[in-house]
Amino acid sequence: MHYKIKFQLSLVLSAILLCMECSTPKNLVNYSRNYIEVGKVMDSVQLPYTVDLHRSNKHLIAVGISHTYDNNNPQIAALKKLYLNFKPDITINEGGQITKTFGIEKEAVEQNGEIGLVKYLSDLDHKPLINGDIEDSLEFKLMLKKYPKEDLFLYYIMERLVIPYLNGAYGDKPFDQLYAKALQKWFIKEGFPVDKDLQDFEGFKKLYQSKIGHPLELSLNPDIELFDYVNPDCTYCAIGRTSKVLRDSVLLRKISHELKTHDKVMVVFGHGHILAIEPALKRMFLWKP
Numbered sequence: 001m002h003y004k005i006k007f008q009l010s011l012v013l014s015a016i017l018l019c020m021e022c023s024t025p026k027n028l029v030n031y032s033r034n035y036i037e038v039g040k041v042m043d044s045v046q047l048p049y050t051v052d053l054h055r056s057n058k059h060l061i062a063v064g065i066s067h068t069y070d071n072n073n074p075q076i077a078a079l080k081k082l083y084l085n086f087k088p089d090i091t092i093n094e095g096g097q098i099t100k101t102f103g104i105e106k107e108a109v110e111q112n113g114e115i116g117l118v119k120y121l122s123d124l125d126h127k128p129l130i131n132g133d134i135e136d137s138l139e140f141k142l143m144l145k146k147y148p149k150e151d152l153f154l155y156y157i158m159e160r161l162v163i164p165y166l167n168g169a170y171g172d173k174p175f176d177q178l179y180a181k182a183l184q185k186w187f188i189k190e191g192f193p194v195d196k197d198l199q200d201f202e203g204f205k206k207l208y209q210s211k212i213g214h215p216l217e218l219s220l221n222p223d224i225e226l227f228d229y230v231n232p233d234c235t236y237c238a239i240g241r242t243s244k245v246l247r248d249s250v251l252l253r254k255i256s257h258e259l260k261t262h263d264k265v266m267v268v269f270g271h272g273h274i275l276a277i278e279p280a281l282k283r284m285f286l287w288k289p
Helices: 002-018 035-041 074-086 105-125 136-144 149-166 175-188 201-212 222-227 235-261 271-284
Strands: 049-055 058-065 090-093 129-131 264-270
Touching: 035 235, 035 271, 049 271, 058 074, 058 235, 058 271, 074 105, 074 264, 090 105, 090 235, 105 129, 105 264, 136 149, 136 235, 149 175, 149 201, 149 222, 149 235, 175 201, 222 235, 235 264, 235 271, 264 271
Parallel strands: 058 264, 090 129, 090 264
Antiparallel strands: 049 058
């Protein structure tokens, strides 16, 4: 375990060296909660999970959500109330920059989940909403230095496409059509070197069988545990944890940066991320600017 932690931190340091803007208070990400520990508590916390911190005139509210596209989910009403009561100067979201505007709240949530909601509210309030995630192209570049290409590709397709699809995130479009579209937009255009034989779903199924040892089933079954970052002893879980730590290092840098120029900052990310960075955020508020 000590080796794995050192390995993850070396990846974070590589990200900082490659991106001149990636400056956080020294060693801040070291104070984050280990993702295996996150996994032990994340199902027992009340959602949305909120970290509320003050220092002088600086105020941060970090909100952890279990991702939802259901406008009737109680988390949506709670997040809306938090936003309206706090009235942040700027909000930092997970999952990339959203440029689309929404006419009604329900449409925003159904199309972009909780991040659609904060985009809708931010636009109404004429306040900025910025991406808190690492750019996919940079993440791929860094992760490819540490892991075999095929293992990374298998992990990313399962984590970003297959498992969300099985949980209803992408509607009822046939999966092979979704695969072809997502592959171009999310991977090839972002610089991931996808081999030609993996550019259709049949090729991916062959890769899955060769790595996992049996055919892929498009159903919620025990195989998804092989890709869950909270599980301690599996290859793809470890890849997931490394990706999470890398993304957290970038998020912490962006939070620190925005607190220099804004008094009230809100963060909306998956609750696993917020649980992980909570100790680091508290440490951030102990340091003098």
